[in-house]
Amino acid sequence: MRYGTHTLAIPRNAEYSVPQLKTLLKEVEQIMVRKISLQEWRGLS
Numbered sequence: 001m002r003y004g005t006h007t008l009a010i011p012r013n014a015e016y017s018v019p020q021l022k023t024l025l026k027e028v029e030q031i032m033v034r035k036i037s038l039q040e041w042r043g044l045s
Contacts, residue, residue: 001044006031010044 001008008028029036 001028003028003031 001010008024008031010024025036025041
């Protein structure tokens with residue numbers, strides 16, 4: 001995923017744990033400087 005000058009690898013592993021996903025989501029929100037809705041997150045793939 002790219003946002004401005006930031007690049008993050010979004011895993012496709014179905015076994016990615018909930019705590020790992022929460023950490024990833026928090027990192028994305030920090031980069032974007034705003035909260036991300038579930039609908040928006042689902043639309044990223």
